[in-house]
Amino acid sequence: MATAKGERSKDAIRRAATHLFTSRGYVGSTVRDIAAEAQVDPALVIRHFGSKERLFIETMQAEAGTALDLDGPLDSLAERLIANILTAEPQSRSTFLALVRASDTGEVGATMRVAHEAGFVAPLLQHLTGEGREVRARLAAAMIGGLMYSLWIAQDDALLALPPDEIVSAYAPALDRLVNPSTGRPSAVE
Amino acid sequence: MATAKGERSKDAIRRAATHLFTSRGYVGSTVRDIAAEAQVDPALVIRHFGSKERLFIETMQAEAGTALDLDGPLDSLAERLIANILTAEPQSRSTFLALVRASDTGEVGATMRVAHEAGFVAPLLQHLTGEGREVRARLAAAMIGGLMYSLWIAQDDALLALPPDEIVSAYAPALDRLVNPSTGRPSAVE
């Protein structure tokens, strides 16, 4: 284990960076704070990761790695998709927020775009069929993005106070028009 | 005109701040840059506006002041709402982006929440009727937010390359389920 010590420092930095970036955001977390929490010299952070931005991208990519699992009946896909957001882990929420807010910093925007494509658009594209499935998948991803925007960025208090079921039953019929456009009313989601 | 010179400086700072904040964002615009463009001393910027953050909030509030005008037949409200986003002024787009990205800085988040409520939720609440109109208005605002998110933040290239008409005709039926939930299919928007 020639690099055991170095790797241990790197891991400690990664852990501290993940914690601080998700809880205080990119601008709110300083290299010195991260180094202090990892019990390491501030210069080591730059030495190991090149820059604060690269450390941010590396840790956020690791956090945003898991794509949606949409397997199951197409009839209830809209409901499951919405429930996924409403019951999302605080960590996923914080990662999304940190990426969005830093998306005008260097290459962070490109990273976020890839995460959106791989995490939302691609899984939807894989399940949707029929006419205009590509546009419908991308607009369905937009609807999910809109839910995250309203709940997590705009923090619509009236929506946040609602039981998840009510949001699902109100939003799913609209989303279902993109997921199952050919199904006549009444459909499975209402 | 005792304060003529001071007001002229303040206006010049406001103009420069609006230009820089919308084109380079909050973190990307320095007090020194703003002062240089306004041809005043950097210390004057803080002296007149208290802090960079307060200058940001004041200028962004002025830019985000105009709410949506949704007057017209309810049948085509969804279409007009979407078209509003697709043909939005670059200035509106940049203001939205700057506010979202700085929404974890001090009181900016609260400012953005008020702008969302006044600019999107309130106009929708005013026009929607029927059962669950409050929740439906807020979720319709979420759908609009999702469109802005996908086009402007995630920058979905496939959507951006599409003619506006195609996005309207694909997204409007879904949005219409929140705006006109009781209308049977086929409706005016398809």
Added chain:
DNA sequence: GTCTATACGACGATAGAC
């Protein structure tokens, strides 16, 4: 090969002279 010490330029903000 790891790490520490130190330093540099730019940042937001302040105090006080004019």
Added chain:
DNA sequence: GTCTATCGTCGTATAGAC
């Protein structure tokens, strides 16, 4: 009302100790 000087902190680079 305006400017000069300066403060503490930021991200980052490098020289050199272990």
